[in-house]
Amino acid sequence: MTHGFDTLQIHGGARPDPATGARQTPIYQTTAYVFRDADHAAALFNLQEVGYIYSRLTNPTVAALQERVATLEGGAGAVCCSSGHAAQIMALFPLMAPGRNVVVSTRLYGGTITQFSQTFKRFGWSARFVDFDDTAAVEAAIDEDTRAVFCESIANPGGYITDLDAIAAIADKAGLPLIVDNTSATPYLCRPIEHGATLVVHSLTKYMTGNGTVTGGAIVDSGKFDWSASDKFPSLSEPEPAYHGLKFHETFGPLAFTFHGIAIGLRDLGMTLNPQAAHYTMLGIETLSLRMQKHVENATRVASWLETHPAVESVTYAGLPSSPWHDRVAKICPKGAGGLFTVALKGGYEACMTLVDSLEIFSHVANLGDTRSLVIHSASTTHRQLTEEQQVAAGAAPNVVRISIGTEDAEDLIADLDQALTKAGG
Structure with a gap:
């Protein structure tokens, strides 16, 4: 059965707690989780079984929020993290490498412009700023080292609206993912995946929580991009040494980016969303x-x-x-x-x-x-x-x-x- 937005914003990702029957998703304020036995622990650490290991990676409250955000955006999965800026780093982390660039809109939040133009240099990444109303300039800015195209659906601060369909067509032609920051619009006003976005990022701090209480971020994966279509995204298409040569795209299919975001991104970058913040955000999303x-x-x-x-x-x-x-x-x-x-x-x-x-x-x-x-x-x-x-x-x-x-x-x-x-x- 297909449910409407108002139903999904309340029920998405939320089920009665199996241990107590609690109707509201509990705040699982715990660092670690007891394994059933040694084999269970090994399977979890080897990505052969999905479950909870350590709250830097996964937490039941955060997992419920991830499912709700992914559902509202029409994505295959989502990873929540500590802020919108963390979400931007985590969205690009599996795609970029030293010498690579991202083509981005000039109409972005000031902090994002600083992050992209200054801080990214420390990773050896670069950002090419283009007026996204000039589609020819966007296309011309893309070269062999470009790994993503980035914009905001409704840009902060001016409320400028990006022609997502036109930009998605350019990214698709180049075989690149389009990353859309949907913070100002929220999935209620705009669903970028329906306009061709590969990934959607959010500062959950803003409209999604809606009451100025917490910071949080999210990356939603459309599950529609073929990470193995070229050799541009080895983190997702090639063997991963830390997991005995596992290939994320081959193993997890539409959820490749989501699993990578948890198993590599949160594991090593540590930009974890705390469960209390996740709880506040879930309450906010209900309205x-x-x-x-x-x-x-x-x-x-x-x-x-x-x-x-x-x-x-x-x-x-x-x-x-x-x-x-x-x-x-x-x-x-x-x-x-x-x-x-x-x-x-x-x-x-x-x-x-x-x-x-x-x-x-x-x-x-x-x-x-x-x-x-x-x-x-x-x-x-x-x-x-x-x-x-x-x-x-x-x-x-x-x-x-x-x-x-x-x-x-x-x-x-x-x-x-x-x-x-x-x-x-x-």
Whole structure:
């Protein structure tokens, strides 16, 4: 039987606890698990049997969350980890090697741009930043050393929507996996695998948990990529020395990437999600569709109001008919353009700082996707490490503030913005 999204967000991955009958998934706050006997332990360590060994690798609470996220995204499997940044490292880890590159969108979260442009160099990896609206440039950036294509479905901070189908076609033609960060959209608004994505990554910290309590990340594997079609992905197609020559793709098929993420990624990188954080995230996901509907409804009303304000130069929300990406909403995010956008003020940098300091309901924090409305001046915070040219390319120019619309009363949010814009010189 095929179930709807609202049913799956509650029941996916969750079953009554076999030991106690507990209906809510328990927090399995344990480091290790007792083996039945010596043969059982050997089989687990040799990947001949699936089970629990040590909570750096697997944990029943985390496993339930992994199943739920994979189900909502329409993937074959998922690996959860400690943050969205950890998810990005873990997604690329089996694919990359020194001298290899990844082709990425210029419209990315500032921390991701820094991670890709600076930290990746320490691994011998490189990132090639391209405007993903220029499909010819994306295609031209791919060479023999490219191992993945990376973008965000709804880009942070501007709410830009990527034409995933067009980018997937380019990646597919090149025999490369498309990795899509679906944090800002969530699987309720966008399901990248249906648009050709190979892997989907999340910062579970944001909308998926939805209440600003924990950090977490996830990598969802579509299970559809042929890792053995070329010699580009030896970690998945060739013998693995640590497991007596086992070939992950040959052995695990559609779950090859998922098993590699646990058996190699979590084993050696150790970016483990703790079970209490997994529990909070599962609770958050139970109301995901309800929250996202409200985020979209509020964002549409607030963005429409802001667009008419005399102090406002422009609003980037893709849900507005004036947005250059408005036509992508129906195709990529049919249930709405999300709750994230930026506002450019005519008063420039100083007006942005005054606005941020004058808001009362909005919280000034470096986060998004909360039930609370949030605001930040990206150029002086999350995108501070970037050059002004990079800031502008990422949608975080000095005269821009990022707004994450929460689930409060929209009229209260508008009133708060109105009084703050007046103080900011509007």
